[in-house]
Amino acid sequence: MFIEKIRYEITLKASFLTFFIVSLATIIRPLMIEQDVLFTYIGVFNSLAMGCVFLYLKYTKPKSWYPMLFTCVGLLVLTPITVVSGGVNSQFTYLIPTIPIFIALVSNAKYTWITALIVIVLVIGLYFSIGISPDFTNEIVPQSKTASRALWLCLSVSLSTMLGVQFNRVYGALGDKISEQAETDLLTGLKNRRSVMSFLQTAIDQAKSKNGQLSVMMIDLDHFKVINDTYGHLAGDLCLKQVAQLIQHSVRDASDLAGRFGGEEFIVVIKDIDAQRATDIANIIRLSIEQKTVSLNDRKEVKVTATIGICSLNSEQLTSIEHCVDLADQALYLGKKNGRNRVEVA
Numbered sequence: 001m002f003i004e005k006i007r008y009e010i011t012l013k014a015s016f017l018t019f020f021i022v023s024l025a026t027i028i029r030p031l032m033i034e035q036d037v038l039f040t041y042i043g044v045f046n047s048l049a050m051g052c053v054f055l056y057l058k059y060t061k062p063k064s065w066y067p068m069l070f071t072c073v074g075l076l077v078l079t080p081i082t083v084v085s086g087g088v089n090s091q092f093t094y095l096i097p098t099i100p101i102f103i104a105l106v107s108n109a110k111y112t113w114i115t116a117l118i119v120i121v122l123v124i125g126l127y128f129s130i131g132i133s134p135d136f137t138n139e140i141v142p143q144s145k146t147a148s149r150a151l152w153l154c155l156s157v158s159l160s161t162m163l164g165v166q167f168n169r170v171y172g173a174l175g176d177k178i179s180e181q182a183e184t185d186l187l188t189g190l191k192n193r194r195s196v197m198s199f200l201q202t203a204i205d206q207a208k209s210k211n212g213q214l215s216v217m218m219i220d221l222d223h224f225k226v227i228n229d230t231y232g233h234l235a236g237d238l239c240l241k242q243v244a245q246l247i248q249h250s251v252r253d254a255s256d257l258a259g260r261f262g263g264e265e266f267i268v269v270i271k272d273i274d275a276q277r278a279t280d281i282a283n284i285i286r287l288s289i290e291q292k293t294v295s296l297n298d299r300k301e302v303k304v305t306a307t308i309g310i311c312s313l314n315s316e317q318l319t320s321i322e323h324c325v326d327l328a329d330q331a332l333y334l335g336k337k338n339g340r341n342r343v344e345v346a
């Protein structure tokens with residue numbers, strides 16, 4: 001998600017810069033050198049094409065195929081002007097090796113290799129089309145020099161592709177790490193509140209569309225302040241970590257989610273179960289916490305208990321995440337009021 005946003009921003013900026021540079025070159029180049037009017041027509045066409053790409057990307061925000069769209073238009077913009085200005089001998093070929101590296105920046109390794117292949121086929125095509133295609137620069141270049149330029153062009157494209165793919169690998173891994181850290185609670189390693197809320201929203205949408213059920217548990221440690229005050233905050237942290245592990249082990253990895261809601265409060269979202277089954281699972285969690293002995297570094301041992309509030313709703317009762325959390329919270333409050341170390345259902 002995060003990395004997609006960065007890729008979108010890069011593509012948007014690149015399309016605007018290309019539009020700006022191509023337009024500028026179309027205006028300034030005829031003032032510097034005498035050239036066929038066809039170059040100006042192609043320049044105007046290219047500017048319009050890049051302007052349209054920029055507006056399209058800006059206003060529709062397409063998701064995954066925009067790098068390919070950009071490549072196609074990039075090639076569409078470069079190819080005609082390269083063909084009519086001497087093929088592989090054209091000065092526009094200097095831009096060709098930048099295409100795979102750009103695709104590596106905004107996309108993945110697969111798209112980069114595909115793009116590199118297209119670009120190399122294009123370079124070979126440009127080499128063999130010399131003599132057939134129109135050359136409005138009227139420069140005469142010996143055959144051996146043309147072949148050497150085509151070879152160096154293919155090598156530069158390969159180099160830029162390999163560097164791009166390598167960069168993409170490192171950049172992708174970094175992006176994954178940042179995304180994971182942004183979703184994880186640092187102390188317990190469980191999902192953080194923001195991540196659980198987004199999971200809950202998706203689970204509500206799924207339950208509504210499939211006519212399913214959903215249970216939310218709020219788990220709050222009892223008299224946790226006393227543990228902190230008696231044994232210190234580090235001991236409190238150790239308790240939180242160990243309780244988090246117990247909670248994590250009690251949920252199904254693939255479909256459910258346990259997270260830290262904040263402080264000494266945890267939240268569990270369980271799909272497709274009714275109130276009775278949710279109560280059974282909550283009691284298993286509550287008993288495992290009660291039976292756990294947390295060993296502190298100085299050989300002291302701490303016992304801790306938890307109160308759990310549950311809300312179990314069907315597709316018609318599911319309205320919003322706030323409503324689910326609020327109901328589970330009310331049940332939790334009731335549990336605290338009724339003596340703690342117990343499970344209550346809203």
Ligand SMILES: Nc1nc2c(ncn2[C@@H]2O[C@H](COP(=O)(O)OP(=O)(O)OP(=O)(O)O)[C@@H](O)[C@H]2O)c(=O)[nH]1
Pocket residue numbers: 187220221222223224225226228232233234235236237240262263264336340
């Ligand atoms: N060690 C540690 N303590 C925390 C953390 N977050 C919150 N707390 C402590 O959790 C305690 C919560 O206290 P209270 O809200 O009064 O609740 P309680 O003492 O558990 O009492 P009840 O919930 O009513 O059973 C406070 O002492 C907080 O400082 C944390 O990350 N680490």
